[in-house]
Amino acid sequence: MIEVKDLNKSFGSKQILKAISASFEEGKCNLIIGASGSGKTVLMKSIVGLIKVNSGSIIYNNDTDFLKIDDAGRKELRKQIGMLFQGSALFDSLTVEKNVIFPLNMFTNMTYKEKMNRVNECLDRVNLKEANKLFPNELSGGMKKRVGIARAIVMNPKYLFCDEPNSGLDPQTSIVIDKLIKDITDDYKITTIVNTHDMNSVMEIGDYVLFLYNGEKYWEGHRNEIMNASNHQLNDFIFAGRFFREIKEQNNKRLSDEKNN
Amino acid sequence: MTFLNHFGRYVLLLKSLWVRPEKTSIYWREIARQMVEIGVGSVGIVVIVSCFLGAVVTVQTAYQLTSPLISKSIIGSIAANSIILELAPTVTVLILAGKIGSNIASELGTMRISEQIDALEIMGVHSSAYLVLPKIVASTIMIPLLVIVSAFLSIFSGMWVGEFTGVVSKQDFMTGAIQYWIPFMANFALIKAITFGFIISSVSSYFGYYTEGGALEVGRSATRAVVVCCVLILFFDYILAQLLL
Numbered sequence: 001m002i003e004v005k006d007l008n009k010s011f012g013s014k015q016i017l018k019a020i021s022a023s024f025e026e027g028k029c030n031l032i033i034g035a036s037g038s039g040k041t042v043l044m045k046s047i048v049g050l051i052k053v054n055s056g057s058i059i060y061n062n063d064t065d066f067l068k069i070d071d072a073g074r075k076e077l078r079k080q081i082g083m084l085f086q087g088s089a090l091f092d093s094l095t096v097e098k099n100v101i102f103p104l105n106m107f108t109n110m111t112y113k114e115k116m117n118r119v120n121e122c123l124d125r126v127n128l129k130e131a132n133k134l135f136p137n138e139l140s141g142g143m144k145k146r147v148g149i150a151r152a153i154v155m156n157p158k159y160l161f162c163d164e165p166n167s168g169l170d171p172q173t174s175i176v177i178d179k180l181i182k183d184i185t186d187d188y189k190i191t192t193i194v195n196t197h198d199m200n201s202v203m204e205i206g207d208y209v210l211f212l213y214n215g216e217k218y219w220e221g222h223r224n225e226i227m228n229a230s231n232h233q234l235n236d237f238i239f240a241g242r243f244f245r246e247i248k249e250q251n252n253k254r255l256s257d258e259k260n261n
Numbered sequence: 262m263t264f265l266n267h268f269g270r271y272v273l274l275l276k277s278l279w280v281r282p283e284k285t286s287i288y289w290r291e292i293a294r295q296m297v298e299i300g301v302g303s304v305g306i307v308v309i310v311s312c313f314l315g316a317v318v319t320v321q322t323a324y325q326l327t328s329p330l331i332s333k334s335i336i337g338s339i340a341a342n343s344i345i346l347e348l349a350p351t352v353t354v355l356i357l358a359g360k361i362g363s364n365i366a367s368e369l370g371t372m373r374i375s376e377q378i379d380a381l382e383i384m385g386v387h388s389s390a391y392l393v394l395p396k397i398v399a400s401t402i403m404i405p406l407l408v409i410v411s412a413f414l415s416i417f418s419g420m421w422v423g424e425f426t427g428v429v430s431k432q433d434f435m436t437g438a439i440q441y442w443i444p445f446m447a448n449f450a451l452i453k454a455i456t457f458g459f460i461i462s463s464v465s466s467y468f469g470y471y472t473e474g475g476a477l478e479v480g481r482s483a484t485r486a487v488v489v490c491c492v493l494i495l496f497f498d499y500i501l502a503q504l505l506l
């Protein structure tokens with residue numbers, strides 16, 4: 001479990017995160033949703049310590065306050081964290097295989113053969129075969145995300161962070177990536193946190209959903225509750241598209257029909 | 262940002278490099294890779310620049326020394342001294358600063374803005390040490406070697422150009438070069454080259470590592486790195502001359 005309490009962050013005079021508290025459930029897919037610019041990336045990067053917050057606490061495993069531990073402790077904790085970045089952040093001077101093997105080279109004493117087995121296992125897991133020798137600039141956006149996920153899980157992390165895993169992907173590929181994240185979370189019992197503004201993902205995989213609006217928490221709950229939430233900003237966000245609006249209208253109609261009968 | 266801000270952050274970056282490497286073998290391999298990139302990758306430009314520098318300094322020295330009272334070998338002595346004191350360790354290095362400095366700054370800048378540095382940090386890698394330290398070590402070793410190559414090539418090209426153009430014979434040139442040779446000049450050139458090698462790699466790493474923004478800023482960081490490196494090289498050129506000569 002990851003608990004954040006009263007997180008505040010400003011850039012200059014502009015406050016981006018306003019007193020955010022949340023607890024991300026263990027072994028579940030936790031989603032942070034919100035419009036572009038609402039502070040999702042800043043929140044995620046704060047939780048993993050890439051951005052220094054102004055105040056608050058971030059507690060991993062019920063005991064370690066991430067903001068108070070020393071450098072060595074942070075390094076240790078980070079070895080349990082895998083992260084997929086918004087732009088994939090693959091090392092562009094290295095091939096797919098070398099990207100994925102990188103953390104193993106750095107932190108383990110496995111033999112080359114063991115490492116390669118692990119690399120291929122992870123690449124298989126994300127359904128990426130025969131791309132081992134390609135460079136990142138030879139991959140499509142969806143393939144890059146997959147390599148990013150493979151690299152993130154190669155060390156068997158306890159926590160997986162994904163910043164907009166399906167931005168820039170077509171709906172079908174998005175669903176594949178979502179499903180992949182969900183499966184990995186369930187199979188390996190990882191605590192996963194995903195940033196997204198894709199309502200499809202929310203409805204597919206959101207075990208716990210945190211809605212940010214202008215850097216404030218406006219709503220939290222399970223995906224099943226989201227359609228009937230009464231929060232005005234959340235409703236605007238979810239029902240911005242016609243598709244979800246129509247579902248809601250049909251839903252309401254069915255409910256009122258049932259009531260009348 | 263003020264000069265002091267930059268200087269403070271630069272010192273902190275250098276201080277952050279003193280950590281125990283996650284795995285020494287990977288750092289060695291990275292140093293070797295950088296040595297090839299910086300050293301071997303710059304041989305071509307060093308050869309071209311040095312040949313022209315040697316030729317120019319010989320022809321121009323000869324042009325100034327027209328008096329029949331002055332022995333021709335003086336041309337060789339002046340040319341060799343200028344090459345060893347200034348042309349090889351400073352002028353060549355200024356050109357290397359353009360190549361290596363912009364290379365380092367744009368590589369690190371791109372890694373920064375595309376979140377590759379964040380990705381390293383998340384894995385638990387000490388990103389500054391892993392990325393910057395090998396570059397500084399490699400450059401501080403390779404630039405002096407390039408300067409030695411440059412000095413030899415310049416002197417030989419000066420000698421041959423003197424011979425071909427008829428301003429001074431090979432024998433006269435070499436006699437002069439050896440007659441007025443002061444061994445300390447070689448040490449001085451090496452001290453300069455080591456200093457400049459350190460300046461180029463550390464300063465351009467600083468500008469690259471702390472790039473903020475987008476692709477435009479990467480370009481800006483690279484330009485700034487080269488400009489600052491050049492100014493610092495000339496500044497320390499003077500300081501070292503004042504202190505050591």
Ligand SMILES: Nc1ncnc2c1ncn2[C@@H]1O[C@H](COP(=O)(O)OP(=O)(O)OP(=O)(O)O)[C@@H](O)[C@H]1O
Nearest residue numbers: 011016034035036037038039040041042043164197
């Ligand atoms: N380094 C920074 N310096 C100053 N302001 C920043 C910085 N990083 C982010 N911001 C600001 O913080 C706000 C939130 O940005 P953030 O990247 O978290 O949005 P987001 O929710 O991830 O949006 P998107 O869905 O487009 O990725 C933005 O208004 C942005 O201008």
Ligand SMILES: [Mg+2]
Nearest residue numbers: 040041086164
């Ligand atoms: Mg974002």
